[in-house]
Amino acid sequence: MIRKLLEPSTTDDLITADQKRKLSTDVNEKLNYFIIKRGFGNEALALFTEAMIIIHQTFAQRSFLAKKALLNWQVQFLK
Numbered sequence: 425m426i427r428k429l430l431e432p433s434t435t436d437d438l439i440t441a442d443q444k445r446k447l448s449t450d451v452n453e454k455l456n457y458f459i460i461k462r463g464f465g466n467e468a469l470a471l472f473t474e475a476m477i478i479i480h481q482t483f484a485q486r487s488f489l490a491k492k493a494l495l496n497w498q499v500q501f502l503k
Contacts, residue, residue, distance in 0.1 A: 435482055
């Protein structure tokens, strides 16, 4: 699912280049979220958290834009 967001035409207008870089890093690199005897990998967890926020925002924006487009399409019939 995250890889689909990284495809060029899917979310170009919704995700910045920096956000795509963070998502790509989260997906493509093997990150250690917990290391025995050392504890949590705070940098990996921070990147994961940022990636989840980006995904949530992108889905919310996409949903809003789809509803807006539908409403605008319906309004044209009232004119």
